[in-house]
Amino acid sequence: MFQFHVAPSGDDSWPGSAGRPFATLDRARAAARETGGDAVVHLRGGVHPLARPFELTEADSGIVFQAYGYGTPEQEEPVISGGRVITGWQERDGVWVAEVGELDTRQLYVDGRRAERAAVPGLPGEARATATGYVTEGESLGWRSPGDVEFVFRGVYPWTEARCGVAAVSRDGDATVITMAQPAFGWAGELYNSTWEGRSSSGPGLPTRIENDAAFLAEPGTFVLDRSRPGRHVLMYLPRSDEHPSRTRVVAPVLERLVSVTGTRDVSFKGLVFAEAGWLRPSAPEGFLHYHGTGYYEGGGVETAVIGEGASVTYPSASVTIPACVTFDAAENVTIESCRFTRLGASGLGVTGGAGLAVRRCAFDTLSGAGIEASGSRATSIEDNRVHHIGLEFSGAPGISVAGTRDCVVAHNEVAHVPHCGIVVGSGQATRILRNLTADTMEVLADGGGVYLSGPQGDSMDNQALVQGNVIKDTRTPYNFGLYTDYGASWVTVEGNVVLRADNTAVLEVGPPLENVVYRGNFWDQDPLGHDNPPSGVTYGGNVTYKDERELNVATAGIQAEAGPRR
Template structure:
């Protein structure tokens, strides 16, 4: 077996030994290619700054039964070192002006900032000042305040609740005076696309387009709350970063990092590689800052123009939706890989989703996902994927529709013993696929921001018979927060699913049996609820409802479900080893 070492203080002209480590992952990758056998690349303590995406290809595979391992030095032992792989840039040269830290940052472009490891929010106000109304190209208000915005072209409007499950973003093109009124012109094509995409009728009320914003971000005039920042890009190549510090922070001692790279690690076609014990941190996603904005529809999907269709939700109720959509990317991605293991890693401080897996065979085990603008783990296609013993929390911080774990189009995917907590929408999402196993997971405090979802949410066909159906078993779903949710939600034509031995508590609704398109070949058996599911007393023809128990008293519920609850959630928390980072 070959061993190579990489350290921030190393040198790529050295031999890669423990005493003379390489400086970069690229040099270690080259050495691993040349070795031709089992290889372990040990990353030493510190921050390994990436100037470009670290790429793994088929040439970086373990061959003939061998493996290539990239791991933190001492992985799995008490001496394991803290290793951070970062796509960020340390901000220095601060000047203090009227209590605000100001730095000239050249051509830096980012949507996030981290101060001593803590996420700083973009400075914001709650909406358009004054009495405002929408126009064909934007808005008009009787307030003169928007004319005082320092850099209108960097201002972004946020629209929460266009549909109950939707939150969109659109930039400002300009601000001007028209008599005593102020005209706000919005960026195109985003504003025009919104009028095409968002059209709904509900209880006799019809709406079209964005409506009024619920939040406005990123201008120096909004810097009022400590711990917030603004990036002014009004002068090309002379961008200015402003930060309003929290009490006790000092520009000489405080570590301020702006994420620069959009992808830290990309593996395509790679075989038999393990990645263990690494912290992946500090990446951004700039696409929402473009003139196309971020026209969210549902989950991680957003609109890029094109045709829309109308979904009829009931008598007198309908919404339009995109025929095709794109998905929020991940900052670490694996495509068409096999025999891959991701173990004991942390994915944090990202401006998009954490880990993206497409058309792959991979195991993701014992990892933490936190402080992410998008979702935690996103799987699209592939077979034999295992997602187990991962802790996903504080995700969807910028894109509130993002689920903790999402799987679609996969065959034989297992999502087991994970804990998903403190997320703005769904905890675990299962789209159409075949033979999925959703087992003994714990979801807590889901659906904190947007509505119409659940702690566990399934939609579409999940197989073609009992032999290849989806099994949702032994999960505990607690505290599904917003109104208009279903803790355990089989939706939109879900078929060939068995939902068995789960516990649902403190949801707006525990479950629903009557949806459109209807459920087919769905079995609810032996579940415990603290309130009866909607439609339980007259299940539709496609649903078998048997042996389920409703216990409205919490003490009775806890006693009856103690065994299920003891088995759900993180294995490592119960084992007392590698406990999650709080």
């Protein structure tokens, strides 16, 4: 097998040997391609900046990309980065200011830490919604670049968080008129309409948070991007006390996609770090009209779901999904092992179609979107990964999500500190959710769970979903279900799981109703909703409730020891 090397200090005119490595992944790919796929590309430690997304096609089948010294004590840490280091800072009244040309970004990373966009809680004083935006009474808002301001609407529905930009701000006597960007605000009026207990609501309501104006720079460690002068954007950062522009590394993402693998077979990625890519779509006039999970609305009409007597919500007739910064499409027999996905402004890893992809012993953290999403793939294995602190910008994003898959295994993962669901399973066949550990899920939004399933999961016992041996604890927000089979889930067996410290452990009566769902041999600290009178589509038996947590832990010590990543 041919061996090639890439190093940040290399040169593409060199032969790619250990002593004279290439400088870029593109050059290494070209050399490896010439071998017919019989090649290993070793990446030395340090930052490997990408000028454009790194793409692999069928012609690159068989190549292995791995950290130098992979699997040994001398393993190095190569970082594949889509970011730009910000320099040329000037200090003005304690704020670092840099002119960044046409740079557009929603994220900033300071010495590897994610900086928050500067924000205020909501509109001051009296405010009311209008057909085109909002009106507030009293003094001027004092925003310096209104066209860069973004409104966040958390909890329009308990499981949603939308984002819409401001178009303009003007004064009308003693009032301030805020005109919102279109079509986002109009779409929000279409999408968010509900009736509950005789009360109806329409539109997004008042914002719960307002981001990205220099007037909001009050908290150290926050930033603002002023785009009011085309081509002469200004980045502003309020530093922490221990930071100094001469020794602090500040990176803004430039690329939206780091790696794209299409139609490739038998490739491997081992020991690599994927970092510093973004996603600018929510900053456009279309905004981010979130509905559920990583799905959002961009027009096309809505439908109405009746969720009980006198209760209904509207939902998108069709939706699109937050993209991932590393994608695999129609790829087969791919291994992604011991990699880290971090400091990304969208989701981490996205898999569509293909077969035989294995994601194992990877880490996913500091992500704006989801950790792992697989759709339409066969025989996908997601095992022994750690997913935490994701959904930092798009709060509906789950840790791990699979939908439309067949023979997918999600096993021995740890998902912790996520804003909504830990593991989500949409319609599919023969999905197995085995011995995972979820903790501190549902930290921001409501109506979800540590493990959440919806829709048909097969058409018989032979291809049903199996949810077994999972430990689900500390499901945080009110109105949640630790283990949640929802919205017409069918052909599911839920067996031998442990649920504790949730608002509700599970629920058996949902709409549309559950069909061919079996709950047996589970352990929890409170009875599920509907346990005393299970609906006809649910078989409920052999489950044990321990009101004393110590007794529950003793009784389930074996299950708890097996859940989560294997050492």
